[in-house]
Amino acid sequence: SASGTVDSAKIVYTADLSIETQDFDWSQQQLNETLSDVDGYMESSNEYTDSTDNTRTLSLTLRVPESAYSAFLTSAEAAGSVISRSESADDVTTQYLDIEARLDNLTAQRTRLQELQASADALSDLLQIESSLSDVQYQIESYQSQLNWYANQVQYCTVNITLNEVETLTSTGSSFGA
Numbered sequence: 001s002a003s004g005t006v007d008s009a010k011i012v013y014t015a016d017l018s019i020e021t022q023d024f025d026w027s028q029q030q031l032n033e034t035l036s037d038v039d040g041y042m043e044s045s046n047e048y049t050d051s052t053d054n055t056r057t058l059s060l061t062l063r064v065p066e067s068a069y070s071a072f073l074t075s076a077e078a079a080g081s082v083i084s085r086s087e088s089a090d091d092v093t094t095q096y097l098d099i100e101a102r103l104d105n106l107t108a109q110r111t112r113l114q115e116l117q118a119s120a121d122a123l124s125d126l127l128q129i130e131s132s133l134s135d136v137q138y139q140i141e142s143y144q145s146q147l148n149w150y151a152n153q154v155q156y157c158t159v160n161i162t163l164n165e166v167e168t169l170t171s172t173g174s175s176f177g178a
Contacts, residue, residue, distance in 0.1 A: 010150060012090040013069055013157040021080035024056050024165035030079040031060065031161065037075070038068035040156070058163040063156040076161065081169045096150050103143045110136045 021027035035042065043061040050057070064072045077085070113136060117129045 009091055010093045010096045010154045012092055012150075012153045013066065013087065014090070014160070015069075015073055015085070015087045015157070016160045016162075017073070017076060017082060018084040018162045018164070019077070019080040020083055020164050020166045020169050022166060022169065024058075024163070027079040027163055028058060031076060031163065034072060034075040034079070035062055035064070038064055038072050040064040040068070040072065043158075053167075055165040055167070057165070058161075060159075060161040060163070062159045062161065064159055066155055066157055069157045069159075072159065076159070080163065083164075083170055092150055092154070096147070096154075099143050099147050099150070103140065103147060106136055106140045106143065110140065 019027065041063050043063050044059075045061075046059045048057045048059075049055070073085075073087075110133065113129055113133045117126065117133065120126045120129055
């Protein structure tokens with residue numbers, strides 16, 4: 001069942017990091033240890049070796065607890081030379097509250113239908129109520145699944161990392177504007 005009200009804003013955080021390294025194995029190990037330290041998990045991983053120069057590229061999609069998001073990014077950046085970093089925050093509070101309200105209404109509707117079912121005398125009424133109950137239960141399960149998905153997206157931030165093995169690191173010195 002729905003929790004009733006939202007205590008705070010529901011924000012989905014996503015970060016993208018592109019990191020270069022000359023010591024691919026060490027950098028990969030650092031990222032794995034950092035992920036383990038914050039009790040995160042790997043959602044997907046794809047490693048590719050370029051046949052022309054034997055350099056490797058690792059693409060990771062990691063899920064990190066929201067409470068450790070900033071600390072994880074700082075630690076992950078130490079795994080190599082950061083070429084690019086972008087972050088986004090998506091406020092899903094309205095969608096979350098909307099689904100919660102729909103879930104509450106459907107739960108109340110299910111209760112009313114169950115009460116009608118208990119007092120129904122005619123078989124035709126009973127069959128119609130049973131059909132309505134089935135539809136309402138399906139909708140409840142669907143909305144609960146959506147609510148759980150949003151809760152997971154808020155609780156665990158998504159961090160996409162591309163780790164590139166290079167022979168020479170790209171210069172990340174100050175630009176003219178800096």
